[in-house]
Amino acid sequence: MERKNQTTLKEFIFLGLSDDPKLQSLLFALGLMIYVITLTGNLTIIILIQADQHLHTPMYFLLSNLSFTEICYITTTMPKMLWDLLSKDKTISFAGCVIQMYFFLTTAATEGALLSVMAYDRYAAICHPLRYTLLMSQPILKWLLAASWTVGNINAIVNTSFIFSLNFCGSNKIVHFFCDIPPVLHLSCSDTSLAELVTFIISGSIMITTVSLIVLSYILIVSAVLKIHSAQGRIKTFSTCASHLTVVSIFYSTAIFTYMSPSSSHSMEQERLISVLYTIITPFLNPLIYSFKNREMQLAFLNVLGKK
Template structure:
């Protein structure tokens, strides 16, 4: 800490995390656990990105947005886990003031962007199932790029506001954060200046950045469910429902954990419960998303099998005459993937 010139007030230059103070003898186990989670997160999301970029069957808006979700999850984990691993390894759970502000900024960017992106993905499912004849128009390439860009900007604006407000707070010697990484709520607890504006901004963000996208998801799935119930074929209903199953599961986990993490009681939770909830929301969720999509999605599983063990099959097909395998459209990335099924987009199983 540094003393401000001409006053007895000290300026905090370093914060101390207390999240793991309850397990002083289990640092090695925690290091191995979080390292395993980080490696699985990197491998799973990187595999999704590689598959979508290399497999010609994963050329639809649904997978375009899924690639952005995987990119967000990679950023999400990389914002918090490397610092946690370093602290566990050296058994000194500290972070500098500037690093804390930067960590909070990127964390809030990822959180706000993922909320918006999940709403965009719900709209894509609505367009594919409820508006199949206009799907290619509603989800054209320019529209998809615009929606993905807007999702990132949405989170960036939210994090800029919170970081600017938090940077203006004074921390008068209190530098112990009851958390495992820098986030807005735990920092507001230890600030010695008035946090009313910050708290109002946090409540406003929970409505506009969190609740609004969630309501858009709910409205989209109300229309989707109504359309699915009107399908006469049981196979068609199952196909239409399965294309939304993975996304609904991801939405339920993400928004559920976000609500518990940010809309906590004013008194807060115990340190152990707070640490567990934050770990589930910001660390475990990014690891689960690629697993959910890969296990529930037949096209992703087929692409993964092809990448891991399908080299022999590709060599055999390469000996066939060129005329036997008609070429795909040059710009098929934004075609309705199941137009032949009359609008039941997606092939999850």
């Protein structure tokens, strides 16, 4: 009888980043520019790696897959956010919210797994240069890529299933610009403790495992680099890891704040601002800090232009 008195929500309403019309116009222009640059930058990386034979190496194979994941990742949230900034209708259907969360969680966890695989790649290249081609052979690369997407899908299936099995019978206003776990849980009129525990265990396990692999890889890398006698040699060797470490720092610091800290420790507004960093800024910065500062990528770009 209690369940019959509860109203099942058919749609949600995004409150977005701002309700100020002037600020919304500014955010739309800025957001559209970031989205176009992100797509262009990451697509350029993929095309350059495919076009230049010198970039047909494990490191660049992984980088092209990271760029593809970044495109999928930002596209799960950005087009809808841009539409809402211009439209008065900021609704999303219940099914649409489920689908958006599923793909967001899939690509987010896949990116985290790929970053740990890329750390392993740097470890293999620096610590075992003579065995590098064996350790990062095509079959191993394909297996690692498949494993990364499998982790992403498991993360999404489990979390999405638990969250949307809850009852939603109160407000349908999401204090966010997309269907993320914390703001959707905030709307449930059920006991969310089990769903929060599942999120903490599943997402936490993925984060702890991937971060641990990254940290272990870099401990071994630093140990190997310190054995190089030349200071210039040490700097040159470790410089190949600098961009990866920057991306890892931005991605994981914001994700851990959102998913691993108690929901009562921060407001929805704080989560909304922090999520801008890992959903929009990280994919935007990836081509800039990971590739276009890379000399081999610059040469590949010039070669492609020269051929044309």
